[in-house]
Amino acid sequence: MTDGQRTPVIIDCDTGVDDALALLFAVRHPALDVRAITCVAGNTDVDGVVRNTLTVLEQAGAPHIPVARGAERPLIEAPRSARHVHGHDGMADLGLPEPAREPADVDAVTLLRREILASPRPVTLIPTAPLTNIALLLRTHPEVVRNIERIVFMGGAAAVGNATPVAEFNVWHDPEAAAILLTAGVPITMYGLDVFTRVVVPAAEVRRLRASDEPGARLAGELLAHRPAHPDSRPDDPSETAGGLGDAGAVCAVVDPQGLTTHRLPVDVSLAPGPTRGMTIVDRRPRPGESELHEGTREQPLVDVALDVDVERYVKLYLATVEG
Incomplete structure (x- = not known):
């Protein structure tokens, strides 16, 4: 498969x-041309994100891919990490070696602009992190929109949140950035x-992945074991540990969009202080309500919201790709 047949993608991650x-999936799938990876504060501090990203690329045996350091804090809020979920180093405290690779000598926004505009085909952006870098890109270099095919982002919720009862972590971490993303003017x-x-x-x-002799597959197993699917699972007991793919599912959706059931719906982000800040307000009503009838309607971005997924299909896709 030539680069002209592969989908050019850029991953923005924490x-x-x-x-x-x-990342392990993206760099190993033959249909994806990973043109760049940009890093932002979120799960851990941005320098830790850069280190972890370079480490994963080395463990995966990936070719050279430029990696750039981005925003170290949200647009307005102070940074708030998720080390309690991802470990002190953000990578399950596995004790992985320091990477020999070096990051690019440009910042994330500069790299994003360069790679988007240089791509011979429109790029698919895959943000799996707080959306600070993407918001800065869109506000600083709006001309990039002409060469963006689609943005597939991991974030938000139509139902229940995790950072708060109603807000998902990536959007909650930088709600203003998420609001900017929704007005990008691309699918x-x-x-x-x-x-x-x-x-x-x-x-x-x-268990099979953890026993692999191949470093990338083995790393995938160790990471999955750190993400038990059920709160009462014990990561120290490999016989019990089923692992959630999490962000990797968003990359699977780029390769195989037919595995998702989406509905095009108006989506807004709550920016007001208080318990709803960071909530993605997904309007699933079949018709306008009293608010619109009495106060009029306002234009809201339409987003393809994933509401169902073929779990077995994406699990098989992930395993086949990572084990190669």
């Missing part, structure tokens, strides 16, 4: 455990918590 799973797919939590690799497959 590598963490499930971002690492996404957008929201791979949110409604499908994110459902794609789970069975325990037997996790």
Whole structure:
């Protein structure tokens, strides 16, 4: 398969455990041309994200891919990490060696602009992190929109949140950035918590990956074991541990969009202080309500919101790709 037949993608991440799973898949799938990876604070601090990203690429045996350091904090809020989920180093505290690879000598926004405009075919952006870098790109270099095919982002929820009862972590971490993304003027797919939590690799497959002699597959197994599908699973007992793919499902959706059931719906982001801040307000009503009838309607971005997923299909796709 030539580069002209592969889908050019750029991943914007906060590598963490499930971002690492996404990277392992992306660099090994023959249909994807990973042109760049940009890093942002989220699961851990941005320097840790850069280190983790370079480490994953080395463990995967990936070819040279430029990796750039991006925003170290949200547009307005202070940074708030998720080390309690991803480990102190953001990578399950596996004790992986320091990477020999070096990041690019440009910042994330510069790299994003360069690679998007240089691509011979429109690029698909896959943000699996808080959307700060993407918002800065869109506001600083709006001309990139002409060469963006689609944005498939992991974030948001139509139902229940995780950072708060109603807000998902990536959007909650930088709600203003998410609001900017929604007005990008390109097709957008929201791979949110409604499908994110459902794609789970069975325990037997996790055990097999952990026993692999191939470093990338073995790393995928160790990372999956750190992401138990059920709160009462014990990562120290490999016989029990089934692992959630998390962010990697968003990359699977780029390769195989038919595995998702999406509905094109108006989506807004709550920016007001208080318990709803960071909530993605997904309007699933079949008709306008009293608010619109009395106060009029306002234009809202339409987003392809993922509401169902073929779990077995994406698990098989992931395993076949990572084990290669």
